[in-house]
Amino acid sequence: MASKIEEIQGKTLDRTKTVIHHFIFPDNEDMDSNYAQIYFRWTRQQPECRHGKVRIPADCSLSTCSFFNIFPAGKWNKYADIHTYTFQILLRGSAKIYLWETGFDEEEGVDRKLLGMKRTISDETRLYEFGFMADALDNNIFIVIDAESDCELYGGQVVARTCYEAKPVNLAIGICTYHREESVRTILQQIYTTFFEQSILADNIGVFVADNGGTLTESDYPDRGVKVMKNKNVGGTGGFVRCLLEALEDPNKKWTHILFLDDDIRLEPESIYRTYMLYSFIRPNFRCSILGGSLMRMDYPYIQHAKGERWMFDHVEFGRNGFNLLCEEDLIVNELEKDVEYNGWWYCAMVLENKKNELPLPFFIHIDDIEYGRRMGWPIMTMNGIGVWHDSFENRKQSAMEYYDMRNSLIMNALYEPRRPVEDTCKRVFRHLVHQMLKYRYDDQLLTLRAVEDFLEGSEYFKTHDPILVHEEIMEMGYHPKNVVKKLYEMKASRDPIRKEDLYRKYTFSLKHKLTLNGWLLFGKKELTALPMGCHATHLYRLKNVLYYDPQSGSGFTVKRKRGMAFVTLLRYAKAAWKLKRKYEDTVQDYVLNNAELCSSDFWKKYLSIG
Template identity: 30%
Template sequence: MQIQKLELPQGGEQEREQLYIRCLQGAYQTEEQSLKLEEKTLIRFDTYFNACSVEKWLTYTKIQDLFSQVRVKGRGILRIWNEWESPSGGIERKLLAEKQFETEAEELFEISLLDKMSTAEVQGMLYTEIETGEGQRCVLSEGGYTTSTVSERTVHLVIAICTYKRETYVARNLEIIRKKLWENPRSPLYQNIHVIVTDNGRTLEKHADKSWLTICPNKNAGGAAGFARGMAEALKDGSTTHVLLMDDDVEIKPSAIEKTYLLLALLKDEYRERIIGGAMLRSDYTFVQQESGGSYQGGRIQSIHAGMDLRRTENVLLNERNERADYNAWWYCCIPVSVIKKKGFPLPVFLHCDDVEYGLRTGTEPIRMNGICVWHDAFEHKRPSVNEYYDVRNTLIVNGLYVRGYGGRQAFRMVCRRMLVNLFRYRYKDIRLVARAVDDYLRGPGWLMQTDAEELHRELMSTGYRYTEIFPGTIPEKEDVLLTDILAGKHNSNNIDRKKLLSLNGWLLPARRGNPEPIMAGESPHCYYRKKDVWIYDPDTKLGFYSHKEMKQLFEMPGEWFRLWLKLKKEYATAQRAYQNAIAEMTSMEFWNQYLKEKGE
């Protein structure tokens, strides 16, 4: 069984090339799934997609042996290395095998690996290296890692995609799944996968259903409802073993789905109910990892291995660390059906925190592995007003359920911070959405379960800011977000410099007059310091809205804080207990069947 195949960069992937291959000297060319090495060339596959995560394969699966396979013709040297992180933090490596080859026709070389290393000492990752000397050339046509271990577990994987009026994205991903997986005889998922698309926008053609695809028109009750419907539809087929939740606007990697499937088939019994999570790589800087699992510390989300440049071998190795993750985001999250039956469905929170809550509820750490990922647009400059409402309301729900010692005082502190940051960003409507989120949370789970989520969302959308106006001046390009800042984690920060905080980020100082200045929606509050007029915009659409410093908003803030403080002090504990008592009902199949009914049904 081949557990990992050697991948070469495809057309149009030049900027991602070092995620597949590294050339230390000389030159090579890619030609129709083959790699031609010129003389005096040294290439390594110690990369994100081609290094083998041997430590994780041996930890989580039943494999008893492991082989490296390389199909080449020509002259050169083949080497297999083991590389790991030393206790001191450096990188150590050991040469496991070296073989000189000289062949006029293609020849498959297979090297047994585990007998060259003590199982107890297996660490880190394996990778292949090929070198040609003077006058030597070769062509690599195939490679990968195999095991003779046979899977005894049957896996029926269903991909559940939730979409809302993103027909182009959905069509692109479905075409990739059809060509690369369903219709590909060389794929382990050949005619052995099903896709369910939950259509919250009800814009896809129902008759587009095929033997491998089901389209489900759904009530627009948010991503949580879309994924709940996907789970429910998957469970109707009693043979389904796993549901892979996936966003509609990601760029999928077929080999990631194949690796997930093979990992599921070979898992040890003690790991059979573990979730498998995929990382998110950025769509703009396609070699930068945005997140590989997340931790939830005292009510705050911490992305694991964020801002990591995966072109660098040391980062590929660092990414192998099993740092504790509490959840995996649902851009790529594979959940066993047995877990869904035990733990239930998502909370009906529309969007944001549904994946966090589910991870905390299951209480198990997701398995993550290099190469299992999707590409997705980054979020730092996406700030629709409605997100403030859902972020605050849903965070209050999750914290009340899972954060030990969380009470009204901690909730008030969080709410004050959110309102103050919005004041610093001149987003006064968002301040009111934060306050409404508190009020609605305190209404309790009964209100949440009975509210028409679609109507509520429309109302919230009309309450917030809309990016509809065109700026007459020059707008900075999105690419002006410096890569160095992303890698250093300096972008999209809500933290305020202490010196500026003394003046409330310039609110207690005279504003600098002048023409409105364009500011990308997700920029730090620092960018608003002492500005009078601003134009806040989405860098993708180049549309925005005007806002300005209003002193009356500052004077009104203490009164709203006092109102919320009194309300939280009086009602928070009761609401918290109500959510704790209602979670089983809110996540049940019976609730969701009723919740997703359209009016009149």
Template identity: 30%
Template sequence: MRLQTILLPQLEKHDIEELFIHKEGGYISFNGYFNLFYIEKHKRYTDIQELSLKLCAKGYRSIILMHNSNELSRHDLKETILQEYEFVFPYHEKDQGVFWFILIESNEDKKYITGYFEGRSNKYREVNIAVAICTYRRETYILKFLVELERFMTNADQMESASHLCFYLIDNGKTLGQNENIVSAVAKFNGIVSVIPNMNAGGAGGFTRGMLEALKEKRKKALTHILLMDDDAIFMPDLFVRVYGFLTTLKEKYRAITLGGTLLREDYPYIQQASGEWFENFAVLNEHHLVDLRSYENCTAPFMCSTVGNQRLYSGWWCCCYSLEVIRDDNLPIPLFLHHDDIEFGIRNRENGIVFLNGVGVWHKGFELAFTGANLYYDVRNSLITTALHEPQRTTWEVKRWIWKRITAATIEFRYAEAKLVYQGLIDFCRGPEWLYSQDPDSLNTLVRAQIVLSKIEDLKKELTEDEYDEILKEIDQYRKTFGVETLKRYYSPQHRNASLLKKVTFNGWLLPADKKVAAISATDSPFAAFRKRRVILFEAFTGKGVVARRDFRMLQRSVVFYIKSSGMIDRYYKRAALEYRERLRKITSREAWENYLGLTE
């Protein structure tokens, strides 16, 4: 069984060499992130008995098999002849660490290398995977995906895994069928790829529709798993090889384990943003943000190799594979539209376990490059739902403190509409699960998003003097030039939201005379960056959008009203609503409920 293909950097994409290999002189070490074989994960979860490396190579003198930093064996190669080889690793002797290999170059000009790790087992599981991609009017991304998929599906080397896949393009915008290029591309797959028009119920509704389709065709196609993927994510097709190879070799007791997806950054492709996170005390937590995968030391650190400590983790739905023993008629996500659908469902089903493998993941745009905006409504409402379900021990005082902090953070940065959305999210949580289920999700989303509008940066000329506008452009340009991994590290550091005593006691300078100079504040800056400012430009450097925001004491008074009203609302309704969510969860997460919610019963 092919477990993972030996991958090389490609000039047109994924060209960070150190993600795949490290070169030194004539030695090519295949110990980059994508080419390491993680022993402990396969030993614990799979029935693999033997492991070998199959190569087809020319232009290399010899090969060295490695375990961690230790040489296992050396073998001579035929330098001038394209030859197939098989080398056996001592899999039964090692329980931890990584296997990899080194090729020593010859003087031959033309060099060629392909290969893969092959696992042998006494038994293989029957696995067929439905891949569900949720999309909303992103035809460009879908076309790119279909081109990549066609290349993969027609590669003879990949046919074992390719023949066990089918694909659902969940079309929340109902526009894919109107695009001739997409219709033509889909037709080439002879039914393997299906376009499923769906109402716009957000990512939660789109991915759940994919689950419903998989359940409907489970018997017909002998489906065993569903792989969820974002439409705007960049992936390497060997993802499918690795998912299939791992699932077919699973031990019986781990047959329902979740195979999570690693999140890499699109802007810094060598940075791992997340490989499993957890939710606690209203916060998404991640012990290992921004891991540089160019480093062999990072890739072989205990947190990358070990299977210990995964019990509390969940995977985002940018890439996540569930068993259809977990996805059932009576166990589907909550209709949350977006944000926390993956978190809540992951927590609810974590007794099945979760594992993350190198190469099973995607590249995605950074989430912190834009202001939270209207999504704050969903963050608040859905965080409260997740907390009510899975942290029932939280007190009303803890809930109040969290809500007040969210209102404060928005207010001190003059993001008054967001402060209102925090309060609105609380109100709608308190209305309970029946209210949530009864809403038209698209209409509600339209109302929420209408409350926050960012303009093009050039449109801000109307509200600034010429000198102010020029200065702001310089600051934004400087931000773009200096933006980097260090910027992200500061953003994710505990100090990001820390403030001096002066800033705290003066409500970030609201009680002090205003500084009249306009400041430019990005989405990655601390909210305390607006200290004493009368006006600020809240800008998104990479979308070219922004807004002029002002200190407004009437809005401050409104936020104080939100503090008071939210306190009363939490005292009066929080515990009741939390109990309703716990008692009535199954009523809104069943197949029947979802089919009715999505209008599939008409």
């Protein structure tokens, strides 16, 4: 990756002095969209971004106080061993250039400090620099350009100098995919263009793609730096493990780190560059740390869905959930440390050392990243400027996920809270069955019961059951959405994205809901009502017939309130609780004693039918 500045200065890699952070420019077609101000902010007049430069009109004030272009000096100082920073911008035109530091104070809120100012009066393109000792900077650094004439910004970057050579890093990128050829093709082309065509890192980055669907062809990926493996479809877990094994056993390269990427993200390649540079200058006490990227929404690209998470026995606690990254206070608070246990594998980097028999558990999908992060126990590094976008999650949950979420979380809780009484697990199962009942998803209860039964078979279950056949059985259970676009049109149901003000809204059961069992004790409204799949149970109050649908795809299915299912739910719970109380302690002991075998390369090679 070469910036305009590097082209002028000469593109050579000085192992004690190197660029660790480039300014990122949005595509010009994004300048009128919500994407643009996650790169730059401006006042008065709108800039234009064309041909690798930003045109800043006279009287426009352009700021890099944004998610992708603010420089988190405080985090870099904590994680990396840096001696000095030099902030450089390449600009043509007359302007005032300000360098600001911003942090957060619990009492005062956002706190800004001016670090320097330069005045430019020139029709020539010139390089302007601000230099600082690293220990003089504690927070986040950004640049403001007040244009006095029409100006052109060609680039900006942060150069770090250390007292020693950067550590050698070879970064493998692992992607698991299943029938998402177009998305994967886009990601691979971005990586190829950025790193394999003209980058000094071309020999230090490689991509491994586990193709679980077996549908990628040679025309779908570049002929350099990318290895695609046809992989047995044992879920996302199996795909990421295949990438791990390929990187660990590559005879042509000793890969030091691996970065997991989802196959359906929108990627900013500079995130990968910053990840590489951070590990190149990492302090010894953070050498084994995981670097996690933020997850932002595609429908509202400035809204952060997660940034580091914690597992709370029966649910995930997301870090910085719902933060508006266009709000300066949210952006700065986003950089404060938060105690998290893992980061989702949509963007998650880690060292490869000693991984051969420390592989993920064969969970197929879901909870695998949670369990692996907790097992590794390494600190989770996060910072503004590293992240990806993903489609919203509210309405995408298949019935099959009810099985995997319950089974895998029971296994994880057995491993990490083995002394927790079985009664807590029974209560957790009961709450889940009741929730499914209140949403009229009675068939999903059968998936929950199947999950409990399979969990109680212990670690031998994964050695004696074919995961492909199990998945086929699971997919046959539950509900099967069909195209309901015509029906939605007739019902005038909204297919608009969820309103921003409703994102991450917390719903609770009121006294009315509690006294009437969410309307179950009252007569129901007979007409069919369309509800998004991600709705809360309170939205079903007194409804008798419901059409669940995904606004994005237009698929859905109908469910109906059946009062007799309240009694059936109690019977189903009683059956599950009886089994849990009989076998729970022995099952927990089995997983504690034998889970290591399920994490070994020998087990996984047999599981994947390779080697």
